[in-house]
Amino acid sequence: MTLGITVGKFYPFHLGHDLLIRTAKAQVDRLVVLVGYAPTQAIPGSVRAQWIRQLHPDVEVILVLEDIPEAPEPWAMRSLEALQGRSPDVAFTSERYGEPWAAAMGATHRYLDLHRTQFPISGTQLRADLATHWMMLTPPAKAYFTKRICVVGVESSGTTTLAQALAQHYQTAWVPEYGRYYWEGRRYLPHAEQWTAEEFVAIAQGQAAWEDALALQANRVLICDTDPLATYVWHRRYRGTDCPEVEQLADQRHYDRYILTAPDFPFVQDGTREGEAIRLEMHQWFIEILTAKQKPFITVQGDPPTRLQAAIQRIDALLSFPAIALY
Structure with a gap:
């Protein structure tokens, strides 16, 4: 059985990293991916390791503390320690x-896309300008950085109309x-x-699962038509x-x-709605609960174009991704 190994910060995990892992694991029986981390980094090493596991459940991911010099020999010793007595055959x-x-590990070395011809990107470039290089992120990294916007409201108050219009404007996914x-x-x-309470728990879980699945494909922002809090x-x-x-599900x-x-x-009846008698009272419930839980929210009013412009103005202010410091 051939054992392969590769190492990196994966900070953040981009398509070049994904190519490296996919190509490497096809050439060995077992691949180990070492993820270097430091406690002061903005994105925890455990998060980056989980990104890799999500896309590559068939590789072994090990977190390695970056408290040694960035030189081949110390890292060879640290890598062998992480392997716990196993000797790698190939390093990628x-x-x-x-x-x-x-x-220094006694392994053969293989370069994979050394000149970045397939994916001309680096972690440094992404950390400096995430928005410009967004499409170079892997799906799990996209989901992590994506701004999540939740549209909520009572029956026949235009939530779905607004959610769809926002998704079309930003060319992104909506839930x-x-x-x-x-x-x-x-x-x-x-x-x-x-209705039973168990049904509402199942609905909240289903809503969250749909959201997390579509976040993998989002283009900087994900529009959610309701959430577990609703x-x-x-x-x-x-x-x-x-x-x-x-x-509890909503608070998570x-x-x-x-x-x-x-x-x-x-009020517009579409064949499934209950009626307008409860609308104003439920609208006040939303205001009270969002306020009590200190959720950042705005209320949009008026015709659909007016609502859309008000929402876009607030969302645009969220989309200036700051540079990510390495440490």
Whole structure:
């Protein structure tokens, strides 16, 4: 069995890194990826290691503390320590330090895309200007950096219309309302108006899963048409109580901005909505809960173009990604 090894900061994890790992693991029976980290780095090493595991579950990822000189010999010793008695047969890099590093471990060295012809990018370039080089990020890194915008509101207040318009404007992904499709599937059951708390937990989990899946494809910003916090509000509406399990799920999620749509135009019945009697009261629930939980939110009003422009103005202010310091 041939053992391969490669090393890097993966800070952040870009398509050049992904090419290196994909090419290397195809040439050996087992590949180990060492992820160098320091406690002072802005992106934890554990996060970067998880990015790699997400795309390459068939490789072994080991975190290695960067408290030694950046020279081939010390890193060869640290690498052998991380391997715990195993000896690598082949070391893969796209860096000039690769040959002396491999030699110090007693391994053969293979360069992979040394001149960056397939993906002309580096971690340094990405850290300096993430927005310009966005498409060079791997999907897990995109999901990490993506700004998440959540559009919430009561029935017939324009949430989906606004979410779709924002996704089209930013040429990005948007997350549909999981609960709506869940309701469509159960609407013809006897006593369909009776809901269990477990169903709301399942809806909140499904909404979060859809969001995390689509975040992998987002273009700098992800537009979410509702979230588990809205599910918490709807539990109050249908069950008459708050649900701690759904609230816990909601508290685990992060959004850079909430956009609350005001019910300031006539109710429109689409065949699934309950009616407008509860709209104003539920709108106040949203305001109270967002405020109590100190969520950053704005309320948009007026016709669709006015709402869209107000939302774009706030989102644009979030999209100036600052440079990422190495340490």
